[in-house]
Amino acid sequence: MSHAGSRxxxxxxxxxxxxxxxxxxGLALGNIRVDYTLVTVAAGGAVLGIVCGVLGSFAxxxxxxxxxxxxxxxxxxxVALAFLLAGRELGWLLAGAGIASWLGVLLINTLVRRxxxxxxxxxxxxxxxxxxxxxxxxxxxxxxxxASQAGxxxxxxxxxxxxRRQDVLxxxxxxxxxxxxxIALWKEFKLITFDPSFAQANGFxxxxxxxxxxxxxxxxxxxxxxxxxxxxxxxxLIAPAVAxxxxxxxxxxxxxxxxxxxxxxxxxGSILSGMQQGLPTGPLIIVVAVAIVALSIALxxxxxxxxxxxxxxxxxxxxxxxxxxxxxxxHALQHxxxxxxxxxxxxxTLRGPLARPALRHLQREGLLNASAGDDWKLSERGxxxxxxxxxxxxxxxxxRQFGEDLGLPSLAxxxxxxxxxxxxxxxxxxxxxxx
Amino acid sequence: xxxxxxxxxxxxxxVTDLQQLNAILGDPQATALIxxxxxxxxxxxxxxxxxxRKLAMTADAISHTVLLxxxxxxxxxxxxxxxxxxxxxxxxxxxxxxxxxATVLLTDAIQRSGLVRxxxxxxxxxxxxxxxxxxxxxxxxxxVHLDSDAVILGxxxxxxxxxxxxxxxxxxxxxxxxxDPRAETGRRCTNCVELDIGPRDPAAEFExxxxxxxxxxxxxxxxxxxxxxxxxxxxxxxxxxxxxxxxLLNLAFIALFYKELKLxxxxxxxxxxxxxxxxLLNTALMVLVSVTAxxxxxxxxxxxxxxxxxxxxxxxxxLRDRLxxxxxxxxxxxxxxxxxxxEFSRGNFLGIAQMRDLLLMLDEAIGLDGFTExxxxxxxxxxxxxxxxxxxxxxxxxxxxxxxxxLQHRARQQHFAEQLLLGHVHHHQGTAEAASELxxxxxxxxxxxxxxxxxxxxxxxxxxxxxxxxxGILQLTARGERSVRRFMALRGTSGASPAAGR
Numbered sequence: 001m002s003h004a005g006s007r008x009x010x011x012x013x014x015x016x017x018x019x020x021x022x023x024x025x026g027l028a029l030g031n032i033r034v035d036y037t038l039v040t041v042a043a044g045g046a047v048l049g050i051v052c053g054v055l056g057s058f059a060x061x062x063x064x065x066x067x068x069x070x071x072x073x074x075x076x077x078x079v080a081l082a083f084l085l086a087g088r089e090l091g092w093l094l095a096g097a098g099i100a101s102w103l104g105v106l107l108i109n110t111l112v113r114r115x116x117x118x119x120x121x122x123x124x125x126x127x128x129x130x131x132x133x134x135x136x137x138x139x140x141x142x143x144x145x146x147a148s149q150a151g152x153x154x155x156x157x158x159x160x161x162x163x164r165r166q167d168v169l170x171x172x173x174x175x176x177x178x179x180x181x182x183i184a185l186w187k188e189f190k191l192i193t194f195d196p197s198f199a200q201a202n203g204f205x206x207x208x209x210x211x212x213x214x215x216x217x218x219x220x221x222x223x224x225x226x227x228x229x230x231x232x233x234x235x236x237l238i239a240p241a242v243a244x245x246x247x248x249x250x251x252x253x254x255x256x257x258x259x260x261x262x263x264x265x266x267x268x269g270s271i272l273s274g275m276q277q278g279l280p281t282g283p284l285i286i287v288v289a290v291a292i293v294a295l296s297i298a299l300x301x302x303x304x305x306x307x308x309x310x311x312x313x314x315x316x317x318x319x320x321x322x323x324x325x326x327x328x329x330x331h332a333l334q335h336x337x338x339x340x341x342x343x344x345x346x347x348x349t350l351r352g353p354l355a356r357p358a359l360r361h362l363q364r365e366g367l368l369n370a371s372a373g374d375d376w377k378l379s380e381r382g383x384x385x386x387x388x389x390x391x392x393x394x395x396x397x398x399x400r401q402f403g404e405d406l407g408l409p410s411l412a413x414x415x416x417x418x419x420x421x422x423x424x425x426x427x428x429x430x431x432x433x434x435x
Numbered sequence: 436x437x438x439x440x441x442x443x444x445x446x447x448x449x450v451t452d453l454q455q456l457n458a459i460l461g462d463p464q465a466t467a468l469i470x471x472x473x474x475x476x477x478x479x480x481x482x483x484x485x486x487x488r489k490l491a492m493t494a495d496a497i498s499h500t501v502l503l504x505x506x507x508x509x510x511x512x513x514x515x516x517x518x519x520x521x522x523x524x525x526x527x528x529x530x531x532x533x534x535x536x537a538t539v540l541l542t543d544a545i546q547r548s549g550l551v552r553x554x555x556x557x558x559x560x561x562x563x564x565x566x567x568x569x570x571x572x573x574x575x576x577x578x579v580h581l582d583s584d585a586v587i588l589g590x591x592x593x594x595x596x597x598x599x600x601x602x603x604x605x606x607x608x609x610x611x612x613x614x615d616p617r618a619e620t621g622r623r624c625t626n627c628v629e630l631d632i633g634p635r636d637p638a639a640e641f642e643x644x645x646x647x648x649x650x651x652x653x654x655x656x657x658x659x660x661x662x663x664x665x666x667x668x669x670x671x672x673x674x675x676x677x678x679x680x681x682x683l684l685n686l687a688f689i690a691l692f693y694k695e696l697k698l699x700x701x702x703x704x705x706x707x708x709x710x711x712x713x714x715l716l717n718t719a720l721m722v723l724v725s726v727t728a729x730x731x732x733x734x735x736x737x738x739x740x741x742x743x744x745x746x747x748x749x750x751x752x753x754l755r756d757r758l759x760x761x762x763x764x765x766x767x768x769x770x771x772x773x774x775x776x777x778e779f780s781r782g783n784f785l786g787i788a789q790m791r792d793l794l795l796m797l798d799e800a801i802g803l804d805g806f807t808e809x810x811x812x813x814x815x816x817x818x819x820x821x822x823x824x825x826x827x828x829x830x831x832x833x834x835x836x837x838x839x840x841x842l843q844h845r846a847r848q849q850h851f852a853e854q855l856l857l858g859h860v861h862h863h864q865g866t867a868e869a870a871s872e873l874x875x876x877x878x879x880x881x882x883x884x885x886x887x888x889x890x891x892x893x894x895x896x897x898x899x900x901x902x903x904x905x906x907g908i909l910q911l912t913a914r915g916e917r918s919v920r921r922f923m924a925l926r927g928t929s930g931a932s933p934a935a936g937r
Binding site: 063 | 473486489490491492493494495499548550551552554555557558562563566567569570573574575637653739741742744746749752753754766801802808809810811812814815816818822824829837840
């Protein structure tokens with residue numbers, strides 16, 4: 001466990017280094033001039049991405065991804081109302097968004113508990129109704145024609161360019177506070193995420209912790225709204241976490257990785273949208289984030305698709321090689337001469353196209369000798385190996401047939417395993433002594 | 436489409452006259468009302484099954500991703516020669532349906548890889564497709580009349596403007612040839628470009644040509660003032676036709692496959708065992724959802740559509756239990772909500788209050804700087820009304836309403852308290868401690884209740900003639916005695932004391 005853990009930490013560190021490398025590389029390739037605005041925007045994007053990535057991990061692990069979607073839509077009326085009451089001050093807007101999202105969670109939970117509606121319908125209803133309320137308020141605000149209302153629309157699709165330095169500071173402080181809570185209640189959050197009934201049985205205040213964790217997710221959503229906008233926020237919330245999940249099995253590593261990926265997506269999307277007028281930030285961030293997910297799904301060690309494909313291929317090849325070796329052995333025995341060669345064409349007919357690479361592989365291993373033309377015969381070692389395999393197979397067959405009658409220990413039958421290591425020597429002797 | 440419209444016009448002209456019809460179809464408000472009602476009707480039908488199959492969020496995802504279908508089809512149409520790229524092309528429906536199905540398939544594929552769970556897969560796929568669509572739109576903003584506002588909200592207020600003209604009378608098309616008296620001639624330089632000279636150059640050569648030759652439809656001829664007699668025209672908004680078609684399609688689908696849909700919704704395993712192809716039917720349902728979403732896109736945008744799908748059926752489900760009833764009630768409720776929502780967008784809140792007055796009140800109370808103009812998007816107003824109806828149904832539903840369960844809860848509490856008191860009296864009646872346990876004065880201490888509650892319970896029981904007080908001591912009446920025996924027999928606890936006399 002600890003060994004696997006430390007190896008995974010090395011993966012995490014490597015990915016961090018790689019993503020840090022992406023910065024100068026991207027700057028050089030994209031021909032981007034580094035200036036004050038760019039640094040602010042990129043820093044804002046990165047910080048927001050990190051917070052969303054880390055906190056979003058819990059939404060993904062608790063299978064509440066779509067709740068994030070509903071809550072981000074539900075934040076809109078809060079933003080609009082806060083603007084009406086307090087003006088365009090980021091702190092107030094965030095507070096308004098938070099309260100509205102909170103009410104959204106409450107309403108969804110109440111609907112699920114008190115009516116026959118299921119979670120999905122409750123989310124759909126709350127999402128649409130709150131969003132419509134937000135739109136109504138926004139239309140009213142627009143009709144007032146304040147100059148300062150410019151910048152509210154950005155909450156729909158996100159606009160990183162409008163992030164100011166003090167905003168970045170505020171976001172960092174709030175994010176940091178969320179992290180402090182997270183670390184302080186680390187054990188509890190971990191428990192209610194993976195085994196809520198165990199947590200409850202051990203007297204943890206499940207409801208309270210649940211609410212607290214939901215609040216952290218709401219914080220992430222509310223902070224991220226500026227960047228990704230309400231419609232696409234769910235992508236920024238869950239994509240980094242889904243990507244991180246592919247690389248590791250451990251929660252702490254997953255959170256760190258999700259933070260890295262989120263920061264990368266946030267900064268990357270913000271910079272891209274800053275390069276051209278009129279490109280909304282949200283969509284670009286989502287595209288970057290999902291690209292990271294696609295790469296992770298393809299490349300991640302152990303779980304990734306490429307890795308899986310490669311392992312399947314390797315297993316098939318090994319299996320074919322084993323079979324081919326046995327085929328040659330059997331063929332030779334039928335002809336009464338252990339050195340009797342088997343024609344390659346026959347083996348390919350028997351075992352399919354994988355037989356050719358298998359033959360070459362066996363030859364490299366020194367188990368086979370190629371004689372004239374396409375004929376193959378066993379080497380000294382190959383003979384030993386096939387005899388051992390044949391004996392193993394023979395013993396397994398006998399075990400399957402008589403094992404129970406002889407009162408031998410019960411095993412899962414797997415002829416790939418050497419039976420003489422699984423059974424005690426006297427049991428093997430009894431199997432061999434049968435007639 | 437045009438034939439259908441002609442047919443409809445013909446039908447409508449039998450019940451109304453031309454002037455009135457054109458007045459309605461040319462009126463932004465009337466058309467918005469009709470379109471909104473049609474969207475609500477069309478969406479509630481498949482929406483009922485989405486709700487019962489727990490696919491509400493899938494519908495939300497699809498209504499986002501049809502946007503990508505629309506944009507990509509548009510680009511394809513623009514790139515292919517011989518096809519006209521406009522936002523009313525029927526090809527867009529096909530593109531959107533494909534996008535909807537692609538969303539579902541892609542989500543399934545990601546989920547089946549075993550690496551990502553279902554909710555997260557959906558949460559990845561639809562933001563990605565929607566994000567790509569938004570990026571494409573922002574790059575093509577000059578070519579497509581789509582902007583982010585339209586995507587979010589739709590433009591139900593301007594559906595009247597996009598209309599097809601139908602000619603009823605004096606519909607002769609016109610062909611202007613160069614020798615027609617109405618032909619206008621002009622001169623153009625034939626060698627100016629070639630020689631790179633201005634038309635005033637002496638070397639310039641000219642030819643005469645016809646400025647307005649060509650063929651005209653009757654409407655075009657009238658607009659160009661080529662004919663003295665105005666043709667009789669009806670301008671039919673395209674959105675109404677497509678919404679009507681989709682509504683009919685949904686209706687036909689559900690009528691045809693009602694049994695299969697019902698079984699597939701409530702018992703998919705049995706449906707599969709009876710070879711009713713639930714998977715195929717599910718795909719068909721997704722296609723319907725996509726088609727409905729794209730037809731409604733012009734009117735209500737892509738974010739609010741989910742409300743039209745889900746909220747009216749959810750409202751109906753709170754009120755009724757039977758699928759057939761929900762299928763009748765949901766579209767009706769949806770249409771009603773869109774009427775109310777339309778009125779709401781004009782400032783009339785269910786006929787109870789005027790939003791203007793409300794804003795004036797608010798202005799005085801908290802200060803809105805005098806901005807009391809009520810102005811909102813029609814689609815958002817409709818959704819708010821749907822939500823209001825939903826809340827009302829939730830509170831007042833005769834089956835599982837909040838109010839009802841509150842009342843039932845109270846009634847149960849009262850009933851329990853009465854039984855407890857009757858049991859207490861029954862238990863101590865005629866025993867030595869009766870004088871202390873059953874004394875009216877100190878009763879609340881024995882029951883562990885507040886004096887007020889004790890008085891209320893006592894009053895109710897005396898009113899029903901189950902209990903009487905003699906010399907300050909409680910006694911069961913004959914009725915009270917019967918009632919105690921009945922509920923003790925029901926519980927099967929003959930002697931056990933229902934009230935521990937504390």
